[in-house]
Amino acid sequence: MIQWNRSGNETSLSQRVIDKVRPEAPIKNKIDDAQRKLQIQITKLNTIHGNLQKKHDFVFDKIVTAKRSNNETYAKAYAIELNQIRKMRGMIGGAKIAMEQIQIRLNTVSELGDVVITLSPAMSVIKGLGTSLSAIMPEANAYMQDLSNMLGDVMKDSTINGNNSLALNDASNSETLSILEEAHKIIEGQTKSSIPEIPSDLKEEEVLKRETFI
Known part of the structure; x- marks a missing residue:
């Protein structure tokens, strides 16, 4: 009977593949730093979104009260404010979803590798987020630029290239690009929001200028 002996240097095929594509320690540290930066921004967006929801409910109640009192002037003013x-709220929600999607991709890189293929589609989204959020979060642009530079370094320092990485199939890569592009369009306001419109009876030709309630 033949007895098979495994030497200490032998490993399974699957383990060799994982070891080949898993990011090296310095790259993984950069990915971890990027994840922490993203989480900070996601937490901030969560807080802002919650505050906006509270303000939304408050202003909507004001509209209802004004309508009950037949005070159309106040109702229109609050309706314009509520629309803003x-x-x-929609923009913040879209930005949060986009960041969470990027965070998932970073987790994928950290666990399996495929650095270039996984991160490349996210780079333009990150840059777009900084520009879109800068009006609400002045520090967001700097944070996103820092994150973009950090991920750029990860891609540059990665030893994974087209010849030794596990390439995604065309369908998978296309779906990845589609998801990230969808998130980017949400941030840029290129897609229709599911937010309901202000009641038509509150829309008049006169536009009341009020300070944005933020």
Whole structure:
């Protein structure tokens, strides 16, 4: 009977593949730093989104009260204000989703590798987020630029290239690009929001200028 002996240097095929594509320690540390930076921004967006929801509910109640009192002037003023709050709430929600998607991709890189293929589609999204959020979060642009530079370093320092990485199939890569592009369009306001419109009876030709309630 033949007895098979495994030497200490022998490893399974699957383990060799994982070892080949898993990011090296310095790259993994950079990915971890990027994840922490993203989480900070996601937490901030969560807080802002919650505050906007509270303001939304408060202003909507004001509209209802004004309508009950037949005070159309106040109702229109609050309706205009509510419309701005809804737009910002939608933008913040879209930015949060985009960041969470990027965070998932970073987790994928950290566990399996495929650095270039996984991170490349996210770079333009990150840059777009900084520009879109700068009006609400002045520090966001600097944070996103820092994150973009950090991920750029990860891609540059990665030893994974087209010849030795596990390439995604065309369908998978296309779906990745589609998801990230969808998130980017949400941030840029290129897609329709599911936010309900202000009641038509509150829309008049006169536009009341009020300070944005933020």
